[in-house]
Amino acid sequence: MKCEIDGVILKELRQFNDDRGWLIELFRHDEITGANQPVMAYVSLTKPGVARGPHEHVSQSDYFAFIGPSTFRLYLWDNRKNSATFRKFFKIDVGENNKMTAIIPPGVVHAYKNIGSGDGIVYNAPNQLYAGQGKKEPVDEIRHEDDAKSSFRLID
Secondary structure, eight states: OOOSSTTOEEEEOOEEEETTEEEEOOOOGGGSOGGGOOSOOEEEEEOTTOEEEEEEOSSOOEEEEEOOSSEEEEEEEEOOTTSTTTTOEEEEEEETTBOEEEEEOTTEEEEEEEOSSSOEEEEEOOSSOTTSGGGOSOOOOEEGGGOTTOSOOOOO
């Protein structure tokens, strides 16, 4: 899948089914470049109608996996002044019916909203530790959702 924002990598996920259930590979070490190699992972549950973000990172890349349940609208804005796609906006629906990973580089503002009717699960495997080694460093996050005058608004 091609994203209109430079450096963002979207990959459709394959689901393998058998009589026991199903399996989806979220990531493989041999398919992710060195700069994007995950160093931790977490899972979050987002209730219907709720959004997370928009925010961006100064040096961290996020590696999101949207596999369901539920459907999310992923919003991306290129906020990197030296990027060929500076100020470009992109959105895509991902999750239960469009299983996908998204690698989001530093400087790309991102948000996702659960647009489904049930609770939704999102996995993230960023390339930096949250709050650094031992959780003793500042969090690498610029939170635009806290700015009432922000130009980064979720448009459906």
